[in-house]
Amino acid sequence: MSILYLLIPLSLILLGLAVWAFFWAVKHDQFDDLEGPAHRILFDEDDNDLTPEQRERRRGPGDDKPRRD
Numbered sequence: 574m575s576i577l578y579l580l581i582p583l584s585l586i587l588l589g590l591a592v593w594a595f596f597w598a599v600k601h602d603q604f605d606d607l608e609g610p611a612h613r614i615l616f617d618e619d620d621n622d623l624t625p626e627q628r629e630r631r632r633g634p635g636d637d638k639p640r641r642d
Contacts, residue, residue: 598604
């Protein structure tokens with residue numbers, strides 16, 4: 574029973590930290606764009622910016638296909 578005197582304040586402190594972390598994240602726009610990174614990974618922007626000569630240089634000797642790195 575005496576352990577409750579320790580666990581109840583400890584749980585309230587942890588709850589307070591969780592609420593503080595949530596409001597801090599909202600204030601600093603951590604939840605501003607939830608779908609952007611999920612869609613951004615689908616587009617390969619690096620290869621679109623390269624000229625054909627630069628793409629050819631990215632290929633190693635003996636490679637049949639361009640690299641996807």
